[in-house]
Amino acid sequence: MSKIIAAKTIVTCPGRNFVTLKIVTEDGTYGIGDATLNGRELAVEAYLTEHVIPCLIGRDAHQIEDVWQFLYRGAYWRRGPVTMSALAAVDMALWDIKGKVAGLPVYQLLGGACRTGVMVYGHANGETIDETLANAADYVEQGYKAIRLQSGVPGLKGTYGVSKDRFFYEPADSDLPKETLWSTEKYLRSAPDLFRAARERLGWDIHLLHDVHHRLTPIEAARLGKDLEPYRLFWMEDATPAENQDGFRLVRQHTTTPLAVGEVFNSIHDCKTLIQEQLIDYIRATVVHAGGISHLRRIASLADLHHVRTGCHGATDLSPVSMAAALHFDLSIPNFGIQEYMRHTAETDAVFPHAYSFADGMLHPGEAPGLGVDIDEDLAATYPYRRAYLPVARREDGSMHDW
Template identity: 60%
Template structure:
């Protein structure tokens, strides 16, 4: 069996997605997600001009060799564009392998090591009371873990807070735009949010929170300490992920569990965080960290240090990514939790899939391969349009981290 064609499918059924379709001379094909939010065309160009010509005529079953080829063939390597392209091809080849053998991918990775992957959903509100109400809705929908965010007084918008939870497209925007940020007001508000949430549900529900890389080390330490009474499942992205040693100071001052890694592209970018036990959860995602092959390497490295995975799973990555994360997660020992940013109903129609959610857990299903397909006719109805993630300035005008 040989690879005869690799096609790229750009579509926007609620969000922009770039899908890779690797086709073989046996008629089998595999899908991979190549979505890099806000920079999709950069990955498409990289694939078209440099990666796809290397793949035609290759044996699709040589997954490890192809992963190494794509990782080592560029002298200037890694980075999000490079590894997203590598990840997409890796997912597609695992999908083909499963279909060829008539087995779900998780069976090729060692089989089940749990009955399901614990999932968390999102709840938010402009006011604390609204966020608590949204949390109750997610619990009623079956979630045992909820990420909770609320607005910051004085700011017109806040990361993670959406005013409309309906089945409609959301950010990024079609034109560049800015948000403002006030750290002091945020540090006052966050503990009040979780005090209200615990008063409402007690300690039986896992609660998570995302600081989105906006704090200095000592600010993050103070936040973690102030949140200790509310027993968070984790505090996510308290400081910039690429400053691995910054977590030493945070760790010294708080016992709140720490999570980071959705922007990690390679094991080297989180090696210190894991080996020094500076975090509790590594959030690397299958679409940006080298595909299934790359994610498994990170998880295997993390296991002896007691660090578990908590893979990024926002709805701006396609169902192909979620399926690949679930096949990896169901078969990997040190999995902690999986983010479940639910897709719009239109996205689910474009990407029919075998994975399911019930009673707080996600399951990859038993379909051969990854268990996700794409309706190309339907996908063609949703035209791709360039969109931007926001930039952020402090209230004094200083450019800051979004």
């Protein structure tokens, strides 16, 4: 038995907010887990501090599955992003402890490596197509084999995915939500032009991806998917809001462009129909928002039965703790597809020193015991929490739209 004797949350903002859970056992071994929920960070911090941590003291840190079931089933009010992010932080921290005690990286405890590395994709963006493709060329030079392309929409002042900084995109940048304007008609006219130009400039050996960000109806998404078919996208992401999983049936009927969805999913139940009916090609649930490594493995196992691969969300709203956990997961499963990789700032990397590394378009979690990532608590304390919201979107007539 490895008894848990203490646990606490650490909230820090080295350029953006992160919530980290630290669990300590009686022999001094500790593990950390990510509990960050973009724009709602303190809700998860309070859930952990007030409701979860008191239940952890005295439990055996090695009983990862039993602790997971206790926190999930015992809460009665199950699922949801706050609950599942808190549960994920516990799960990650316990896997971290188990790996340290065993003297092995977590991926070895999950069955070992299924591949030599984890293919990742970067984010290329710009106000114009030319700017986007110039940014994409930079990624190609760095060795990336896959690139997500987002470009400004002519006639709109701002567009999702286009940032001032070409390498460190952070949409949660306002004390209160910024209101942006959106036009589906203008977007649908411009998106195919981006990928036509991309194939002409970048060729066919680079995987190209695109994020619609839940902004289209199913029939609009079907039209876009059909328009993009000649450019052979790796995937079209979040083409339509997935609360209504049936909507993907209509998209699937009209296009062979591969579909990815799920970064906002919290459990296997959110994607059960999409996977079982093969309405998607990639499931994007994250280790932090979908209940940790333990639950994400269940989702991956279900997906594997139905020819669906993983493509986990990996934006900067997840700390390096989540990135490390995702890489151990990615390396160990048979149906891995791709991993999103948005690089953290130097300030964030200093707060969260880590063993994972990038080379030749792939990441590897490293061989350090556990997750291979730590937190510098003294440095973290110099970056106090700062409230920050994601933007919201309105149509040009002023009505609210999905952001």
